[in-house]
Amino acid sequence: xxxxxxxxxxEHFNTGIATIDEQxxxxxxxxxxxxxxxxxxxxxxxxxxxxxxLADYAVYHFQSEEAIWHEYFQExxxxxxxxxxxxxxxxxxxxxxAGEDIHSVDSTVSEILAFLVHxxxxxxxxxxxxxxxxxxxxxxxxxxxxxxxxxDDQLRGGIGLLINMVLSTYSxxxxxxxxLMKEAEKREQTEQQLRISAEQLKRTVRSLxxxxxDLKKQYxxxxxxxxxxxxxxxxVKSGQSKYIIEKATLVAREMNLNAEEKKNILYAGLLxxxxxxxxxxxxxxxxxxxxxLADKQRxxxxxxxxxxxxxxxxxxxxxxxxxxxxxxxxxxSGLPDGLTKKSIPMGSRIxxxxxxxxxxxxxxxxxxVMSISAAISQLxxxxxxxxxxxxxxxxxxxxxxxxxxxxxxxxxxxxxxWKNSRLAITSQNTxxxxxxxxxxTQLKPGMEIEGIYFDNKPYVRNCIADQKxxxxxxxxxxxxxxxxxxxxxxxxx
Numbered sequence: 027x028x029x030x031x032x033x034x035x036x037e038h039f040n041t042g043i044a045t046i047d048e049q050x051x052x053x054x055x056x057x058x059x060x061x062x063x064x065x066x067x068x069x070x071x072x073x074x075x076x077x078x079x080l081a082d083y084a085v086y087h088f089q090s091e092e093a094i095w096h097e098y099f100q101e102x103x104x105x106x107x108x109x110x111x112x113x114x115x116x117x118x119x120x121x122x123x124a125g126e127d128i129h130s131v132d133s134t135v136s137e138i139l140a141f142l143v144h145x146x147x148x149x150x151x152x153x154x155x156x157x158x159x160x161x162x163x164x165x166x167x168x169x170x171x172x173x174x175x176x177x178d179d180q181l182r183g184g185i186g187l188l189i190n191m192v193l194s195t196y197s198x199x200x201x202x203x204x205x206l207m208k209e210a211e212k213r214e215q216t217e218q219q220l221r222i223s224a225e226q227l228k229r230t231v232r233s234l235x236x237x238x239x240d241l242k243k244q245y246x247x248x249x250x251x252x253x254x255x256x257x258x259x260x261x262v263k264s265g266q267s268k269y270i271i272e273k274a275t276l277v278a279r280e281m282n283l284n285a286e287e288k289k290n291i292l293y294a295g296l297l298x299x300x301x302x303x304x305x306x307x308x309x310x311x312x313x314x315x316x317x318x319l320a321d322k323q324r325x326x327x328x329x330x331x332x333x334x335x336x337x338x339x340x341x342x343x344x345x346x347x348x349x350x351x352x353x354x355x356x357x358x359s360g361l362p363d364g365l366t367k368k369s370i371p372m373g374s375r376i377x378x379x380x381x382x383x384x385x386x387x388x389x390x391x392x393x394x395v396m397s398i399s400a401a402i403s404q405l406x407x408x409x410x411x412x413x414x415x416x417x418x419x420x421x422x423x424x425x426x427x428x429x430x431x432x433x434x435x436x437x438x439x440x441x442x443x444w445k446n447s448r449l450a451i452t453s454q455n456t457x458x459x460x461x462x463x464x465x466x467t468q469l470k471p472g473m474e475i476e477g478i479y480f481d482n483k484p485y486v487r488n489c490i491a492d493q494k495x496x497x498x499x500x501x502x503x504x505x506x507x508x509x510x511x512x513x514x515x516x517x518x519x
Contacts, residue, residue: 031058033143036338039150041158043094049087050150056080057142064135073135080142081119088112091154098161098170108153115145156181179306249342253296260311262299266384271295273380273424274373280420283372286344291373293345298352298377301332313390326353330362348373352381357411367414375414379405379421382412387470397472397490398425398516426516466503466510469496474515480508 033054040047060076092109099105122138156177163173253267274295278288302310305328309321317325333350336342351365351374358366385391386401396404402422409415461476469491477487478499485502486495499510 033057033061033146034338034340038335038338039147041150041154042162043158046091046094046154046158049083049090050146050154052083053080053087053146056083057139057146060135061139064139077123077135077138081116084119085116088116094161095157098164099157102170104157104160108157111149111153115149118145152181180304249293249296256297256299256303259302260307262302262310263384263388267296267298269384270298270377270380273383273421274376276424277376277380277417277420278373280424281372281376281417287373290344290348291376293342294348294352294373295377295380297332297336297342297345298349298381299328299332300335300349301328301330304328304331313388313393314385315390315393326361329353347371348377350374352378354378355412356409356414359411370414375417376421379413379417383421395471397470397474398514399474400472402516461513461515463511463513466499466512469499469512469514471496476513476515477511478513479511480506482511485510 035051035054039050039054041050056076056079060073060080063072063076092105092112095105095108118141119138122134122141125134125137159177159180160170160173163176164170168176256262257265257267271292274291275288278291283291305325309317309325314322314325329350329352333346336346336349339346348371350362351370354360354363354365354370354374356367356370356375358364382391383401383405386396386404387398389395392404402425405413405418405422409418471492473491475486475489475491475495478485480502485499489495499512503510
């Protein structure tokens with residue numbers, strides 16, 4: 027009989043205590059076995075046998091686990107609350123099982139599976155993981171209070187939100203996987219037993235195709251939610267992942283990558299920073315340029331942690347490899363593996379160029395905010411050393427094509443107090459620049475301003491933006507309720 031995994035095992039479910047981890051894997055195997063028999067319509071007696079085996083093993087596991095906790099948490103609320111959760115689990119499962127007298131067997135087993143997937147994932151990721159961290163810390167010599175504080179710190183920093191999303195995704199995928207397998211099995215049996223018309227077959231295929239598309243959409247939506255959660259952390263720019271995937275996808279198209287490679291770039295672009303979920307807020311709040319040398323290695327290791335987190339999910343395995351190699355350099359001077367040139371995955375090379383370009387603009391790469399022209403110059407100067415030359419060329423081509431270009435040929439006009447400012451542009455070199463429109467939210471210090479307009483009337487023209495000007499523009503927008511039109515220059519040289 028075919029098998030399905032409604033609960034994919036991932037190394038992040040490991041607690042670090044071998045006995046507990048082995049028993050957890052056995053529980054997951056029994057759960058997946060029950061789901062497979064349900065999907066392929068096994069008889070009630072077979073389902074009952076597997077269910078009883080799962081229930082018996084759960085009781086055995088709880089007793090083994092509680093013996094370990096008792097050794098370290100005697101008469102502690104940690105021990106009593108954990109035991110209460112075990113007791114409630116058994117009670118809930120038996121109550122659901124009793125419902126088969128009222129509901130259909132399929133309905134009852136589906137409800138049990140949904141509960142088991144969510145409860146086991148939550149219990150292993152949160153409760154067992156926490157107690158195991160405390161035990162391991164106590165074994166290393168810490169007091170119980172010190173160990174509890176250390177465990178709290180290790181699980182802090184937005185990881186709770188991430189756990190909730192993982193649980194939601196596991197529950198959704200479990201339900202949809204079983205439903206799709208049932209539909210596929212039903213179709214196979216129908217084709218074997220009946221000569222169905224071509225039109226009926228087409229309708230069945232269309233229904234399955236729609237169900238598959240719905241499942242894929244749910245998966246992508248879950249990933250986008252992950253990305254949004256990541257951007258809620260300090261120091262992680264909101265909307266950055268959206269910009270990265272937009273530009274990286276265009277570069278992938280320019281480089282003639284196939285559909286699978288483009289999909290991996292999309293997923294990796296959204297989740298490039300997922301490993302940062304384990305970093306403390308104090309470290310994330312700093313720009314990379316200002317992070318002390320002693321902490322830089324810890325920060326950069328988020329790429330490896332991101333790969334480890336996603337590697338166990340089949341749909342994200344390819345993306346996880348791209349995430350691991352986001353800090354590799356074309357000349358082999360990067361991390362974590364020192365790969366060179368074509369040995370670096372193409373998707374990683376593309377994502378690195380786009381992400382570093384954003385870093386140059388924001389100042390996180392060099393310590394100073396750069397204009398678009400200066401950021402492009404950085405990419406050009408570091409071809410062959412940091413970046414794949416072909417990818418840099420493709421990215422710059424896309425930057426120039428992805429804007430509304432207008433060549434200005436009139437002499438510069440300086441208005442308002444900016445006329446006497448050191449930031450004013452008076453060189454005829456402005457005639458050698460491309461002019462394009464950006465959103466006011468993209469306005470950064472150092473950009474060369476062609477003009478900023480409110481209601482089609484120029485407010486300021488021909489100057490270099492600084493923070494004071496940006497603050498004035500933001501205040502004017504709030505007071506007038508109108509979005510300004512911002513046009514900037516980019517050198518053609």
